[in-house]
Amino acid sequence: MSHALIVEDDRESAEVMAALIATEGFTVATAHSLREARAQLSMNQPDLVLLDLMLPDGSGMDLIGDSAVLSNSEVVFITGHASLDTSIQALRHGATDYLIKPVNIKQLQGILSRLMRPAELQAELSSMREKVVERGNFGLLWGRSPEMQRVYEQLTKVAVTSVTVFITGESGSGKEVVAKTVHDLSRRRKQPFLAVNCGAISPNLIESEIFGHEKGSFTGAERTHQGFFERAHGGTLFLDEVTEMPLELQVKLLRVLETGMFMRVGSTQDRETDVRIIAATNRDPAQAVAQGKLREDLLYRLNVFPVEVPPLRDRIEDIPLLAAHFLEDIGRKEGRAASFTPAALQAMASHRWPGNVRELRNVVQRGYVMANGPQIDADVIAPSMRPAPALVRADEGPSVTLRIGQSMAEAERFLILATLRHFDNHKERTAATLGISLKTLYNRLKDYSGDLSSSDNSESSMA
Numbered sequence: 292m293s294h295a296l297i298v299e300d301d302r303e304s305a306e307v308m309a310a311l312i313a314t315e316g317f318t319v320a321t322a323h324s325l326r327e328a329r330a331q332l333s334m335n336q337p338d339l340v341l342l343d344l345m346l347p348d349g350s351g352m353d354l355i356g357d358s359a360v361l362s363n364s365e366v367v368f369i370t371g372h373a374s375l376d377t378s379i380q381a382l383r384h385g386a387t388d389y390l391i392k393p394v395n396i397k398q399l400q401g402i403l404s405r406l407m408r409p410a411e412l413q414a415e416l417s418s419m420r421e422k423v424v425e426r427g428n429f430g431l432l433w434g435r436s437p438e439m440q441r442v443y444e445q446l447t448k449v450a451v452t453s454v455t456v457f458i459t460g461e462s463g464s465g466k467e468v469v470a471k472t473v474h475d476l477s478r479r480r481k482q483p484f485l486a487v488n489c490g491a492i493s494p495n496l497i498e499s500e501i502f503g504h505e506k507g508s509f510t511g512a513e514r515t516h517q518g519f520f521e522r523a524h525g526g527t528l529f530l531d532e533v534t535e536m537p538l539e540l541q542v543k544l545l546r547v548l549e550t551g552m553f554m555r556v557g558s559t560q561d562r563e564t565d566v567r568i569i570a571a572t573n574r575d576p577a578q579a580v581a582q583g584k585l586r587e588d589l590l591y592r593l594n595v596f597p598v599e600v601p602p603l604r605d606r607i608e609d610i611p612l613l614a615a616h617f618l619e620d621i622g623r624k625e626g627r628a629a630s631f632t633p634a635a636l637q638a639m640a641s642h643r644w645p646g647n648v649r650e651l652r653n654v655v656q657r658g659y660v661m662a663n664g665p666q667i668d669a670d671v672i673a674p675s676m677r678p679a680p681a682l683v684r685a686d687e688g689p690s691v692t693l694r695i696g697q698s699m700a701e702a703e704r705f706l707i708l709a710t711l712r713h714f715d716n717h718k719e720r721t722a723a724t725l726g727i728s729l730k731t732l733y734n735r736l737k738d739y740s741g742d743l744s745s746s747d748n749s750e751s752s753m754a
Contacts, residue, residue: 293406296337297321298328298354299369300346308341308394315403324348336364339406341390343369355384363410367402369394387478388453395551401525401565405478409451416447416476427612430472432465434609438601442469449596450476455548457593458571460600462728463649466571467531469600474527479567482526485519490535490734498540499556508557520553520564533570533593534579535734541586548592568593573731578700582738603644603651604726610639613648617655618667629659634669642676645726689713707735 295317299305302323309319320335322328325348331337340361342351351368355361368389388402420443423429429443449456450473458466467486474484492500499509503518519528530536536544547553548568552561570593572579579585603610614631622628631639635658644650658672691709693702707725714720722732 292316292318293338294318294320294335295339295341296328296331296335296364297341298323298325298346298351299341299343300324301343304392304394308399311396311399312403315400317403325351325354328354332361338364338408339403340364340366341369342366342386345371352380352384355386361385363408365406365409387451391551395563397563398551398565404525405481407478412451412476412478419443419476420447428616430475431468432472433613433616434606435612436601436606436609438606439609442598442600445596445598446473446476449473449598451478453477453479453567455567455593455595456569456598457576457596458569458598458600459576460571460573461602461647462573462730463647464600464602465648466573466600467529469598470527470529470531470569470571473569474529474567477527477567479526483523484527484529485523486529486531487519488531490532494537497536498543501540502543502553502555504556505558508555512557515555518555520547520566521562523564523566525565527567527569530568530570532572532734534572534574534576534584538583538586541589545586545589545592548589573728573734575699581698582700584738603647607640610651611636613651614639614655617652618659621656621659625659627665629662629665629667631658632666632668635667635672638669638673638676643726645723646728649728703735704739707732708739711736 293316295312297305297308297312297319299308299321300323302321305321305323309321312319317339320331320337322331323346325346328342342354344351355366366384366386368386369392370389371392390398390402419429423435423440423443427433427435429439429446432439432443446469456470456473458469460466470486471484474480487501489497499512499516499518501518501520503521504512504516506512506515530544543553547564551564553564554561572585574584576585576590576594580587580590603613611631614636618629618631639651639654646653654672654675657675658667661671662668689709691706693705707721710724711718711721714724718732718736719729722729725732
């Protein structure tokens, strides 16, 4: 039977929590000061410690620092208010979660249902590190490059906590796979993982999709609809391309992150949610704030633990491993094995991969379909990897001149529009030339709407 220790100076609150935890099949002890807590720890090592930050004889943080007994106990802080500083402080001191007073019963029950000893998680992580050496994968992620090793190290630190993760990286680099790996390593793994692309939902429907709506709340709302926050309760909600979310909806997301409460569209009743948020964007977050695409206060709230996914061109050594993994997966589904020739692997290593890992998988799929035998050669996959023409040498094509001191946002805008004009509005060639995905190009052109027919900044010029 699991054992819990409640360290809380409010005796009534401690008794209420103890009674609830006991109904979940735990044995429970209470302490009302650091001194009493140390005495309890010397007698019985708990599986779970609910630790108040403010105690009569010191801070709850002190108990972790001077008690080796807690090394194999899950620690959850109890605080009077939620703040970004509290989250970061709790993470640094080894806590996996925190509860806000008055303690929400559903959130406490969720923590009890997800209880896992730190030693179990560490053993699992050690096994996964061994697989990186043996097979080349860390959960759903593949690669042995130093860039990916750094990502794996970050994930081992953050997955066992409940803090918000903010993933950045180019389109196709694998941000959703990183998010799913975090979920699979967390204590929430048995609960839902739901992913929503904020840029793929109509602005008129996105609030309803995320928060849900009541029957009759708008035209066409013929029944009550549960949004992503309700359907992901107890699990993880992945908000991809969060910078594409309307600003008025970002305010409501900020409220959920701060209070754990939300309202369905057409309702006046607050609802509780116990969801871990993982957000992602293919934009530069600071630039998105400067462009008015992302609220600065929301960025601070999301960016508790940032993870940057490297583009495929920065980890070329992972291409053979990734290509072999994709080919094996396709062969298993289709019932026919295949392999790449050395020439094919060399061709893939020489490509710039503007579409990143997603583009590589598409190339592998096409090569598998087009190959006449069990071996896939370079001539089969070459049409899928059209090289991007260069725009940097005046003797090979046009160039652009930018003013010193021009902002990165202005320079990016001018270069994209100039390249688009050069290729007669051919968007695929434009994206390939610039080394970005077609989706990213469309997102940028959406930002620049109205600029295509107007003259460009007079301080920039075509040479």
